[in-house]
Amino acid sequence: MAEKSPGWCVTLNEENTIKMKRTSENPQEAPPVPPPVRIHNHFEGNACLTSKAGLRETMMAYYTSHGRDPFAALPLTFVMRNSSDPEFALWQRAFGEIGDAKGQRLWLLKPGQNANRGNGIKVCDSEEEVRKHLDSKERLFVVQKYMELPMLVHKRKFDIRAYCLVTQDPADGALRAYWYPGAYLRTTSVEYSTKTKDKMVHLNNDAVQKTGEDYGKFESANKLSLTEFQKYLDENHAKDGLSVQGMLVPQMRSLVADAIKAAAQKLNPRNLEHCFEVFGFDFMVDAGFRAWVIEVNTNPCLELCTSYMSSLIPKMLDEAFQLSLDVIFPQGAAPPRASSRRGDEGVSNSWELIYCSTAPDAKELSCSWLPEMPGEGSKADLANMGQALKSVASLACMLQFSPHPAITDAAVIQL
Template sequence: MQLQRNKVYTYHYSLSPQKQRKATGSRLIILKNPINKLQSPISWQSDLFTEQPILKPHPSEKAKNIARGISPFKVPGDSRTVLISQIDGNKFTFPSIGSPVMSVIRLKEAMRDRDWVIKARESLSRELSELINCSNGVEIEIPQGCFKYYLGKGNNMTLIKQCFNSRWWWTEDSAKSANVIWTQTISKGFFENLEGQVKPPKELDSNSLNKSVRCNVYYESDTLEEKQVDISPLNYDLITLSSSYIGFSDRRIIDPLSVHSHNKLEFNSAISDKKNLFFTMKKYYSALGENVFGYLPITFHIKNGENDPEFLSFSEKFFGDQEKKSVWIIKPGENTNRGNGIVICDSLLKIKEEIKSNPFPETGDHTYIIQKYIENPFLVNKRKFDIRLYTLITSTNGIAQAYFYQEGYIRTSSKDYNRKAIDNKFIHLTNDAVQKKADDYGKFENGNKMSYKDFQKYLDNKRIPKNFFYDILPNIKKIVLDTIKASFLDLDKRKRTHTFEIFGYDFLLDSDLRPWLLEINTNPCLELSSTILARIIPAMVENAFKIAVDPIFPEPLHSPKKAQASLFQDLVPENRFELIFHEAIDGKALLEDLKSRGTLENFVRPCND
């Protein structure tokens, strides 16, 4: 039998592994372990079963204090609580060895206690922040003041403001004095005023591996029994137990009040511009000996109209597909999103007319992307759809990391699919900005949105032997990871500050349920236009704050709390972001692989478009 003492000075006892199965009068307790739904489930015949003796409930601190005759006393001007003994403490003795064992309570039950929720949220946030800072090679000093944020206009900044205001240590201010600037587009002035390049940490800390976020706040039952709360449903292990997680021992000490951050990566155009995405991915797959058109539709980049050599190559391809009467989609190569400037054509003459001049002045001067239209899309109730999902990329202390959000949604069109009706955008383009103008918008699904589970139900009802979560989503995640590997050297190549960005990825499934990457958006819509979006987007943004904002800008100590109403004040938020890329692990492995292939030099060379 071993005596253990945890961080909050609560005594409990546990049996050694050798004695556990020899204990008499024992019972079998199943301990719930987190399971990554995108990976193979853990076998139940593992270490999930532990035998423990049936013993008396573990007494809480309150019960011990009552037995001691100790009452809490608040020190004026101090947030701490000390214990003042009223009688001889020798009248209370701790339980003898072999008596109490702390029992485990489900998270759902503990969440009914609002006091526990408030304390647990603070404890879990500190634990997670510490592990994330370790993975970025930084150590944050305890702030002696509050932080300031600046918000631009548009794209549901009300939601972002609510997330900041739910943290009492943040106040809104001007962009010049803000610690965090949150805007729809890159603030050029922000990067121009930054100091020199940061030197990334180098010394990996193997002791940081295989650590889970622990909840050091115990649940106290009505009988004054203290119970450990099983927090595995919160999925923090998607980050800390990821194969991409690693910490550093040479951590740089940072004063958070001196940090200036932006919700945009300085060179996000490496993947958010349609032309740059094509060149970035082409260079990456070429270095690996793969064909980029196995992941992106066949693409041509046109800079100089029909006299461009690339347009001549496209013309040859177009005439070669004439028997199939191929359809092509023309997009601005840069400076556009939300369906602006997109045209669908099946005539070479019309394509030439489109690229002669800029027919959409609101997109600004741009080049053109001519892309093969996927003519055999998988349909939902005879209508076309695409998949929108999110990825968070952070660049802190010169270290790039990427997190894949496990929940996205389906965006459906309002009209039945008809390949020949190429002029009807309500058939072919599923962007919200386009579909909300259709007469049938919202007729079939609330806000033309379906959840992943709704889509799986559709597959089941149609007797299609595919599981979205096991057969389709892992393939999508693989392509997302490829985009990170392809661009991590470029997104924040100056490595000057702490920046982060939420990207919106769009995928299309063909008739074989094979995913194709369409585009990556630097300013994904955060409007809550349906019940599904009202559930997914606020939780996703709050998760992003937990990873990208809270670790660098922690809650100050010994300050009066002035918390305003929060979207999550009665909840301990579940994490849905999975760490899929760490520069010191995955980036290093990629560069070593390309070096062995002899293609590293071409990969690190800037794209030549």
């Protein structure tokens, strides 16, 4: 765009720097031309969400400041570099207490920074295994409690990928976050079991599942739309009255809103103009039909691997560009269509505004159902947090969306 701007030429174009000069040797002969606009499709500080260590830090700071347990929104997570790190001792205590009380000993060990597509993730079930892996490499790790009572689809594990668009208004600096209704499930091809540490059983990442011989055997490209998920629930769990749109989507929307609120002051540290980004949020659903944030992805996969994805992805991106690029370059916008869900006349768009930094309620907690943090303020014991995941059977009682508050351990396991 800069190279095609009349009166200017680009002399340097790097990731963080662009340099230009006027093409006329005599500036007086050239008509005044505004400098070209540079647009960034990422936020410079997005690692506060998209790195696993950054997400833990960001969400923990936000929820503890509201007096809520952060590990009722994401699984109990410890950040450490090796077994000499102070958090390793805290993790040891949590490992022993959870193992003794619940018989749950599975944990995920993940690279804390610069990793995606399931790379470097290890399923561990012993203290020695975690210690050995931590001390084998010089890097930052997160050790996260594995969800041992997930909800299943046909006895197989799944997660949910949802999209969030974040834009920043160059005029007033307002940060806005949007939710896209076209989320979808990513399934495994192998029946779930805690008796194995096979990644094909436990990790839903496409890059992992594609290597399996049964990839695509049960669902096209191991994908299900939310509509197909609701059909599965209606056919297999009709008595539970589970509603994806009424119970699950509101949780995920609120978790996304809180994540952006938590990161708002960190996303654009130099206040660069014309920034926007589409994030991929990954959620797990436990046996109590509660959503948990697992990861936030920059550069989420946009592969058109099924007919549903071929419809979803181009539409999602086109409508994201309406709210970002078309605002800056209205002359390039598509012709007006029907009215928008945002209320803007003449634009058809499915993105739903869930957060604006200048709105009166910008600082209010979206996930109001989260339990209060154990202990007092910042003195709370990290090893004692995350009680919700340790007692999945009690989760439905805490959900304002759930119609069955008396769910039992037996019912949870049957789900």
